[in-house]
Amino acid sequence: MNNSPNPEPNQVVETAEERKQRFLLEFDQPFKCDKCNERFKKKKYLREHKAEVHSY
Numbered sequence: 001m002n003n004s005p006n007p008e009p010n011q012v013v014e015t016a017e018e019r020k021q022r023f024l025l026e027f028d029q030p031f032k033c034d035k036c037n038e039r040f041k042k043k044k045y046l047r048e049h050k051a052e053v054h055s056y
């Protein structure tokens with residue numbers, strides 16, 4: 001009989017604060033480069049980034 005207070009000790013749980021941060025980031029910068037995962041506020045910035053960095 002083992003009454004541990006933590007049911008899954010090695011399960012990675014995202015805290016409410018981390019979840020909020022991630023939500024805000026995705027909300028604020030919804031355009032993500034599919035090549036390097038960088039995020040941008042505007043589609044225009046993403047297009048400029050692609051033309052500049054991934055122009056091959």
Ligand SMILES: [Zn+2]
Pocket residue numbers: 033034035036037038049050053054
């Ligand atoms: Zn990129």
